[in-house]
Amino acid sequence: MKLITPLGASLRASLSAYMRAERIARFGRHGLLALGCVLVLSLFGSSFWQAGTSLQALGDLQRHAERTGRVDSLMIQLVEAENGVRGYLLTRNRAYLEPYLNSLATVTYTLDDIHLDLGKGPENEQILAQLTGLITLRMRILSDEVERGQLIDRSASADGRRYMDEIRKTLGEIKRRTRVQGQQSFEASIAHVDRTRWVVATLAGGALALLVVLFLVLRAQVRLREQITRLLAQENVRLERQVRARTAELSDLASYLTNTREAEKARLARELHDELGALLTAVRMDVAWIARKLDPAVLAPHRERFDRLLRTLDSGIALKRRIIDDLRPPLLQELGLVAALRTLGEEFAKNTGIQVALDLPDGDLILPPETSLALFRIAQEALTNVRRHAQASHVDLSLRVGPERLQLAVADDGAGFDADSAHGRHGLAGMRHRVQMFAGDFAIDSRPGEGTQIRASLPYEGVVQPEPATDAAQ
Ligand SMILES: Nc1ncnc2c1ncn2[C@@H]1O[C@H](COP(=O)(O)OP(=O)(O)OP(=O)(O)O)[C@@H](O)[C@H]1O
Ligand SMILES: [Mg+2]
Incomplete structure (x- = not known):
């Protein structure tokens, strides 16, 4: 092109x-x-x-x-x-x-x-x-x-x-x-x-x-x-128009790819859950049934094998669940963004040993599913970056609701980096693009040795649900 x-x-x-x-x-x-x-x-x-x-x-x-x-x-x-x-x-x-x-x-x-x-x-x-x-x-x-x-x-x-x-x-x-x-x-x-x-x-x-x-x-x-001079000015206008058009094209393409990837992940998660999940569960039930129905004298020499088979099946089912969780954020659809972010932060603290301070709204927010997904993915990638690059001991994860804007921030006290020269990878670019898709603002505040703060601010016209989100899960 x-x-x-x-x-x-x-x-x-x-x-x-x-x-x-x-x-x-x-x-x-x-x-x-x-x-x-x-x-x-x-x-x-x-x-x-x-x-x-x-x-x-x-x-x-x-x-x-x-x-x-x-x-x-x-x-x-x-x-x-x-x-x-x-x-x-x-x-x-x-x-x-x-x-x-x-x-x-x-x-x-x-x-x-x-x-x-x-x-x-x-x-x-x-x-x-x-x-x-x-x-x-x-x-x-x-x-x-x-x-x-x-x-x-x-x-x-x-x-x-x-x-x-x-x-x-x-x-x-x-x-x-x-x-x-x-x-x-x-x-x-x-x-x-x-x-x-x-x-x-x-x-x-x-x-x-x-x-x-x-x-x-x-x-x-x-x-x-x-x-x-006149022609140069015209040429400038023409080039600017072209650059704007090409940028819009690339942005559309990136949005399409992001959406497609999310849709593909959702489809995979569904398949895994519905097909593989059903299959593994059926096998496990059958194995358990056979173990129950067999004469104990016949079963005794194979008891250990049966137990190992059941454990392997349990691990397979747990692995399937983890993969599904990775592909489709757990709780996001069921309990909403706030609960999903809380779980994300707590899981992160548990898995990494890094202290996480959460500052989230009390109730859940009424948000379009794409906006929730975008904010969740940004928080997910920001925490992944903290784990991979920051060597931090403390992370602040916050979601603040203003009159017209919704601001997600992830700040760590780790190594920091030169934000102007961090090129070539996709995490930060992906975050920026997700924010741009919603006409929002994205900012990285970081300097070597001074930690990193990622801020994503999206336009927001909704309200905070007064009821706690956990009610919806029941
Ligand atoms: N919280 C952080 N602390 C320190 N450095 C960071 C942090 N976040 C990002 N960086 C730096 O910015 C670079 C770019 O991050 P980005 O997420 O775009 O790419 P990546 O994490 O290296 O790879 P990937 O494309 O898999 O995400 C990282 O390689 C790292 O050097
Ligand atoms: Mg990254």
């Missing part, structure tokens, strides 16, 4: 799906985590890069403004120098020469700065050389006029104007080149920012997609886990 069926197919399938998903998820999780780290680091790097590029674009704008300012400042220095010299020539006040003298000192530095701004290259070198030449010529005319203290001839002043116009044009060209350069570098920076913007957006999108994938993977795992 297969007691418990294996795991349900749906649970097996879910478990293997879970293991598969778990294996995939383990590798997937690590891969996704590594990818996530790479994405976040790249995002961080690109953002940093984008910020740098934007800063560079702003720096370019500022530098472009400074370069344009330097070109304008050169023109202003020259115009102020020219105006200063004119003022001096008209008023002879040397204070007017200050801008001219300042320009003499700063023009060269400004030219160097513009040179640096423009950068190298033949075209730039050429235009700067041209500008330097023009400025030198213009400053020379101005210095001649300051030295002489008057305007030099008309042609020189026309040259001065022409040089200034040329200088203005050249500076205009330099400004244009500076603007073009600035524009190019600014546009390059803007294009850079634009590119990094897309890179950042793509990386952020990737990170978001990764988060979504991670979320989906985790959600799928959580759902699978929930499903398995």
